[in-house]
Amino acid sequence: MTLRIHALLHVDFEDLGIIADWADTQGHTVSYTRFYQGDSLPEQADFDWLIVMGGPMSIHDESEYPWLVQEKPFIQQSIDAGKTVLGICLGSQLIAHVLGGQVAPSGVKEIGWLPITLTPAAAVHPLLNGLPSEPFTVFHWHGDGFSVPKGAIAIAESDAWMNQGFIYQSSAQQDAGAYTLAWQCHFEVTTDSMNNMLAHGAAEIQSEHDNYPDSVQSVDVIKTAAPAHINDNNAWLMTILNRLAGKWGV
DSSP states (O other), rough: OOOOEEEEESSSTOOOOOHHHHHHHOEEEEEEEGGGOOOOOOOOOGSSEEEOOOOSSSTOOOTTOOHHHHHHHHHHHHHHTTTTEEEHHHHHHHHHHOOOOOOOEEEEEEEEEEEEOOOHHHHOGGGGBOOOOOOEEEEEEEEEEEEEOOEEEEEEEEESSSSEEEOOOOHHHHTTOOOOOESSSSOOHHHHHHHHHHHHHHHHHHHHHHOTTTTBBHHHHHHHHGGGGHHHHHHHHHHHHHHTTTTOOO
16 A cells, blocks of 8 residues: 655754655655745645654744644644654654643753663554564654653653653544554664754754763764664664554554
8 A cells, every 4th residue: 555644844954764765665655844944734635644753943932933833733633534643753742742741841851872661561562563672772852851641652761751752542543543653762863864963953962961961972972873773773663664554464
Protein backbone atom coordinates (compact mmCIF):
# COMPACT_ATOMS: atom_id res chain seq x y z
CA MET A 1 0.00 0.00 0.00
CA THR A 2 1.33 3.40 -0.99
CA LEU A 3 1.03 5.90 1.85
CA ARG A 4 0.48 9.62 1.46
CA ILE A 5 2.64 11.17 4.18
CA HIS A 6 2.31 14.82 5.13
CA ALA A 7 5.01 16.52 7.21
CA LEU A 8 4.75 19.71 9.25
CA LEU A 9 8.10 21.55 9.26
CA HIS A 10 8.73 24.44 11.65
CA VAL A 11 12.23 25.53 10.61
CA ASP A 12 14.37 24.89 7.57
CA PHE A 13 17.09 23.11 9.56
CA GLU A 14 14.98 20.28 11.02
CA ASP A 15 13.84 18.03 8.19
CA LEU A 16 12.65 14.45 7.93
CA GLY A 17 16.16 13.02 7.82
CA ILE A 18 16.11 9.25 7.32
CA ILE A 19 12.28 9.26 7.21
CA ALA A 20 12.44 10.79 3.73
CA ASP A 21 14.79 8.01 2.59
CA TRP A 22 12.52 5.35 4.09
CA ALA A 23 9.46 6.81 2.37
CA ASP A 24 11.24 6.94 -0.98
CA THR A 25 12.48 3.35 -0.66
CA GLN A 26 8.98 2.12 0.23
CA GLY A 27 7.34 4.04 -2.62
CA HIS A 28 5.38 6.39 -0.37
CA THR A 29 4.71 10.01 -1.29
CA VAL A 30 5.61 12.94 0.97
CA SER A 31 4.09 16.41 0.98
CA TYR A 32 4.95 19.31 3.26
CA THR A 33 3.61 22.28 5.12
CA ARG A 34 6.59 24.53 5.74
CA PHE A 35 5.22 26.96 8.29
CA TYR A 36 8.31 29.17 8.04
CA GLN A 37 7.42 29.76 4.38
CA GLY A 38 3.75 30.44 5.03
CA ASP A 39 2.47 27.17 3.51
CA SER A 40 -1.15 26.21 4.11
CA LEU A 41 -2.39 23.01 5.70
CA PRO A 42 -3.90 20.23 3.57
CA GLU A 43 -7.36 18.76 3.77
CA GLN A 44 -7.64 15.68 5.97
CA ALA A 45 -8.70 13.63 2.95
CA ASP A 46 -5.40 14.36 1.22
CA PHE A 47 -3.04 12.34 3.44
CA ASP A 48 -2.78 9.10 5.45
CA TRP A 49 0.04 9.87 7.88
CA LEU A 50 0.96 13.09 9.65
CA ILE A 51 4.53 13.68 10.84
CA VAL A 52 5.08 16.68 13.12
CA MET A 53 8.73 17.66 13.26
CA GLY A 54 10.85 19.64 15.71
CA GLY A 55 11.89 23.24 16.15
CA PRO A 56 13.44 25.59 18.71
CA MET A 57 10.22 27.38 19.59
CA SER A 58 7.83 26.55 22.43
CA ILE A 59 4.31 25.32 21.80
CA HIS A 60 3.17 28.39 23.76
CA ASP A 61 4.82 30.95 21.42
CA GLU A 62 1.65 31.70 19.47
CA SER A 63 2.21 35.46 19.36
CA GLU A 64 5.59 34.99 17.69
CA TYR A 65 4.54 31.99 15.58
CA PRO A 66 0.82 32.47 14.81
CA TRP A 67 0.68 29.32 12.70
CA LEU A 68 0.68 27.40 15.98
CA VAL A 69 -2.94 28.49 16.40
CA GLN A 70 -3.92 26.55 13.26
CA GLU A 71 -1.48 23.69 13.75
CA LYS A 72 -2.77 22.51 17.13
CA PRO A 73 -6.39 21.82 16.11
CA PHE A 74 -5.13 20.32 12.84
CA ILE A 75 -3.12 17.74 14.80
CA GLN A 76 -6.14 16.97 16.96
CA GLN A 77 -8.33 16.57 13.87
CA SER A 78 -5.80 14.17 12.35
CA ILE A 79 -5.81 12.00 15.47
CA ASP A 80 -9.61 12.07 15.62
CA ALA A 81 -9.79 11.14 11.93
CA GLY A 82 -7.81 7.94 12.50
CA LYS A 83 -4.58 8.99 10.82
CA THR A 84 -1.22 7.64 11.91
CA VAL A 85 0.45 10.59 13.67
CA LEU A 86 4.15 10.73 14.54
CA GLY A 87 5.64 13.58 16.59
CA ILE A 88 9.32 14.33 17.08
CA CYS A 89 10.63 16.72 19.76
CA LEU A 90 8.46 19.87 19.38
CA GLY A 91 6.05 17.64 17.50
CA SER A 92 5.74 15.33 20.50
CA GLN A 93 5.09 18.30 22.76
CA LEU A 94 2.37 19.62 20.45
CA ILE A 95 0.69 16.21 20.42
CA ALA A 96 0.88 15.97 24.21
CA HIS A 97 -0.67 19.43 24.47
CA VAL A 98 -3.62 18.76 22.17
CA LEU A 99 -4.32 15.50 24.04
CA GLY A 100 -4.52 17.33 27.36
CA GLY A 101 -0.97 16.94 28.65
CA GLN A 102 0.99 19.74 30.27
CA VAL A 103 4.00 21.17 28.41
CA ALA A 104 6.55 23.34 30.20
CA PRO A 105 10.30 23.65 30.78
CA SER A 106 11.50 20.40 32.33
CA GLY A 107 14.09 22.10 34.54
CA VAL A 108 16.99 20.62 32.60
CA LYS A 109 18.05 20.62 28.96
CA GLU A 110 19.16 17.52 27.11
CA ILE A 111 21.28 18.06 24.01
CA GLY A 112 23.47 15.36 22.53
CA TRP A 113 23.85 11.59 22.50
CA LEU A 114 22.31 10.45 25.78
CA PRO A 115 20.65 7.21 26.94
CA ILE A 116 16.97 6.45 27.37
CA THR A 117 15.29 3.34 28.73
CA LEU A 118 12.01 1.82 27.59
CA THR A 119 9.28 1.52 30.18
CA PRO A 120 7.99 -2.00 30.98
CA ALA A 121 4.84 -1.27 28.95
CA ALA A 122 6.90 -0.17 25.95
CA ALA A 123 9.18 -3.18 26.14
CA VAL A 124 6.26 -5.51 25.40
CA HIS A 125 4.40 -3.25 22.96
CA PRO A 126 4.36 -4.76 19.45
CA LEU A 127 5.05 -1.38 17.87
CA LEU A 128 8.41 -1.17 19.66
CA ASN A 129 9.45 -4.81 19.41
CA GLY A 130 13.08 -4.86 18.35
CA LEU A 131 14.21 -1.82 20.31
CA PRO A 132 16.81 -2.60 23.01
CA SER A 133 15.60 -3.76 26.40
CA GLU A 134 18.64 -2.16 28.04
CA PRO A 135 19.35 1.62 28.02
CA PHE A 136 20.24 2.82 24.53
CA THR A 137 21.65 6.06 23.17
CA VAL A 138 19.61 8.52 21.11
CA PHE A 139 19.99 12.12 19.96
CA HIS A 140 18.31 14.73 22.17
CA TRP A 141 17.68 18.44 21.75
CA HIS A 142 14.98 19.68 24.09
CA GLY A 143 14.35 21.75 27.19
CA ASP A 144 10.58 21.55 27.45
CA GLY A 145 8.94 18.40 28.76
CA PHE A 146 5.41 17.03 28.82
CA SER A 147 3.15 15.03 31.06
CA VAL A 148 1.84 11.86 29.47
CA PRO A 149 -1.74 12.50 28.33
CA LYS A 150 -4.63 10.60 29.83
CA GLY A 151 -5.13 7.31 28.01
CA ALA A 152 -1.58 7.24 26.61
CA ILE A 153 1.18 4.76 27.39
CA ALA A 154 4.51 6.19 28.61
CA ILE A 155 7.25 4.51 26.59
CA ALA A 156 10.65 5.84 27.68
CA GLU A 157 12.56 7.82 30.30
CA SER A 158 16.03 9.26 30.80
CA ASP A 159 18.07 10.12 33.85
CA ALA A 160 17.08 13.77 33.49
CA TRP A 161 13.41 13.53 32.47
CA MET A 162 10.94 10.71 33.03
CA ASN A 163 8.64 11.32 30.03
CA GLN A 164 10.52 10.77 26.79
CA GLY A 165 7.62 9.51 24.69
CA PHE A 166 4.18 7.95 24.56
CA ILE A 167 1.79 5.91 22.43
CA TYR A 168 -1.86 6.85 22.12
CA GLN A 169 -4.83 5.61 20.12
CA SER A 170 -8.07 7.48 19.54
CA SER A 171 -11.16 5.36 18.90
CA ALA A 172 -10.86 6.13 15.18
CA GLN A 173 -7.21 5.09 15.21
CA GLN A 174 -8.12 1.84 16.93
CA ASP A 175 -10.67 1.14 14.20
CA ALA A 176 -8.10 1.95 11.50
CA GLY A 177 -5.20 0.09 13.12
CA ALA A 178 -3.36 3.42 13.42
CA TYR A 179 -1.37 4.98 16.24
CA THR A 180 -0.19 8.28 17.64
CA LEU A 181 3.49 7.99 18.54
CA ALA A 182 5.44 10.79 20.22
CA TRP A 183 9.20 10.88 20.89
CA GLN A 184 11.24 13.66 22.47
CA CYS A 185 14.39 12.33 20.78
CA HIS A 186 15.57 12.46 17.18
CA PHE A 187 15.92 8.94 15.79
CA GLU A 188 15.70 10.45 12.32
CA VAL A 189 18.97 12.40 12.25
CA THR A 190 21.48 11.70 9.53
CA THR A 191 24.99 13.13 9.55
CA ASP A 192 23.84 15.95 7.27
CA SER A 193 20.66 16.79 9.17
CA MET A 194 22.46 16.67 12.53
CA ASN A 195 25.22 18.96 11.28
CA ASN A 196 22.59 21.36 9.97
CA MET A 197 20.97 21.48 13.41
CA LEU A 198 24.34 21.97 15.08
CA ALA A 199 25.26 24.81 12.73
CA HIS A 200 22.11 26.71 13.69
CA GLY A 201 22.26 25.88 17.39
CA ALA A 202 25.97 26.09 18.25
CA ALA A 203 25.54 29.21 20.37
CA GLU A 204 22.72 27.61 22.36
CA ILE A 205 24.79 24.50 22.95
CA GLN A 206 27.78 26.48 24.21
CA SER A 207 25.59 28.48 26.60
CA GLU A 208 23.59 25.53 27.90
CA HIS A 209 26.63 23.28 28.28
CA ASP A 210 27.80 25.63 31.03
CA ASN A 211 24.40 25.38 32.75
CA TYR A 212 23.84 21.62 32.34
CA PRO A 213 27.25 19.95 31.86
CA ASP A 214 25.85 16.48 32.56
CA SER A 215 23.07 16.65 29.97
CA VAL A 216 24.27 19.10 27.31
CA GLN A 217 27.26 17.95 25.30
CA SER A 218 29.60 20.18 23.35
CA VAL A 219 29.44 20.34 19.57
CA ASP A 220 32.74 18.45 19.33
CA VAL A 221 31.50 15.66 21.61
CA ILE A 222 28.24 15.37 19.65
CA LYS A 223 30.05 15.14 16.31
CA THR A 224 32.59 12.65 17.62
CA ALA A 225 29.90 10.38 19.09
CA ALA A 226 27.57 10.50 16.09
CA PRO A 227 29.15 7.76 13.92
CA ALA A 228 28.71 5.21 16.69
CA HIS A 229 24.98 5.91 17.01
CA ILE A 230 23.36 7.29 13.85
CA ASN A 231 23.00 3.98 12.01
CA ASP A 232 21.43 2.27 15.02
CA ASN A 233 19.02 5.17 15.57
CA ASN A 234 17.97 5.13 11.93
CA ALA A 235 17.49 1.35 11.98
CA TRP A 236 15.31 1.51 15.11
CA LEU A 237 13.19 4.22 13.53
CA MET A 238 12.75 2.30 10.28
CA THR A 239 11.64 -0.73 12.29
CA ILE A 240 9.03 1.44 13.98
CA LEU A 241 7.93 2.98 10.66
CA ASN A 242 7.52 -0.46 9.11
CA ARG A 243 5.38 -1.54 12.05
CA LEU A 244 3.28 1.62 11.79
CA ALA A 245 2.84 0.85 8.10
CA GLY A 246 1.59 -2.63 8.99
CA LYS A 247 4.53 -4.42 7.42
CA TRP A 248 5.15 -6.75 10.33
CA GLY A 249 1.78 -7.54 11.78
CA VAL A 250 1.17 -4.87 14.42
